[in-house]
Amino acid sequence: MTDKADKQGKPTRGRRSKIDLLPDDVKSLLDGLLRDGKNSQQEVLDAVHDYIEQQGLPEDIKPSRSGLNRYATRMEAIGRDLRDVREVSQALVGQLGDKPTGEVSRLILEIGRTQLFKAMMHANEQEGEVDIGMIKDAMLAAQRLESAAMQSHKREKEIRKAFAEEAAATAEKIAKKAGLTAETVSNIKKEILGIA
Template identity: 25%
Template sequence: MGRGRLSSFDTMPTEAEGIIAWASQELSDRERTQTDIYAEFVEKCEALMKEHRGELEFRIPSFSSFNRYSIRMAKLTRRLDETRAVVAALSERFDPKDADDLTVMTVETIKSMVLHMLADHDDKLLPKDVMQLASAIRQAQQAQSASTYRRAKTMEFLEEAVETVAKMKGMTAETSEAIKRQILGVVN
């Protein structure tokens, strides 16, 4: 089974990838109208062809193609934003350990979503689309690393606090270790 007809964005030369990435960023910023962005997109494409003095000719996507591209990018951005919002809302409702578990689960979900999107759209994704998906994975992994680091620092702080209180109250080392095991699940 074939991949179907290529979109006008798929047929643009690699030299235009920077212009496509710029348009994608402008669309996701939501500060300008699509019509204004498209007009500048056309200008940039024409300038690129002029710069190459006839050695680079390509068909500039029509406004309707630009609109379809915009909708596709908006769906992708919205899906990633919704995932981030759900994670943020859920993490506020859980204690640190539950939030860490949720972070791990979310990172795995994001990775899975990206892999599914790559599998479903590998023939339609532009290099900048892949770059955005890679960025989503990197940000998710950074969140997971930060969560793990925060948990480790919290554990260190709580262990030190238990030891300090134990010394102040004259408790034995065995009692201090028992408290840590009960409260923190730490076994030294």
């Protein structure tokens, strides 16, 4: 695949769009108006241009209609993918029901890995090669997903252990007050703590 070129024949691959380079406050306004969905693209463009003028920012940062259209299309595609992933995740997690959280974490990790793979494949199809920076970002994201799953699992085990210990102590007090034998009290504690 060949690199795209601008009007002067300069390669544009990897260059950030004019909208991506907007100041944070302008970009936030633009994103908010697009998310709202109540405004036409022309109304969004007019509002952004007005805001840029009110802030005394340079005229040359004003996005064009075609640039806004490309950005809005890209954001809608990303939003659609996120909604699809969310729906699939909710359906799969719903099917898991009361299964251990570890299975839910594994499912979420698998979805994350799949999405990273799809993103890398898409980049490869679009540009002919995978950007090293994207691979590093993908690896970092995968590492964070794994770490989050491990922390979640560790925390869940700690909570279960603390709850079991508290329940065992309470059961021991009640059993003693009820006049049960020491052996029976011990057996109840073992059952609660999962030692039996």
